[in-house]
Amino acid sequence: MQESRRNFFKRSALVVGAAAVSATALAANKDDAIEADSNGVVVGKSTKKEILYKKSQAWEDFYKQAL
Known part of the structure; x- marks a missing residue:
């Protein structure tokens, strides 16, 4: 039971990290394209x-002095 929780948290942390990295990369590319x-x-x-x-x-007055 304890091992399955650890694996779940490891996998969810990897998924969240990958999603954050890809979202950051997409946002950076969007600004450059515009x-x-x-x-x-x-x-x-x-x-x-x-x-x-x-x-x-x-x-x-400014234009009179500039000319």
Whole structure:
């Protein structure tokens, strides 16, 4: 009885360990594939409009000095 418990725990530990290693490997490959396809650009699912520039007096002063 005691020996069968030990064997059960040994086998279950091996199965859990193998599953953890394979899941880690799959997760690492998934991230690399996304990055390689998008040239390092992060692509999200946001529906918000991205505002890069908003006209203001500070920007007008900056552009006058830059030219």
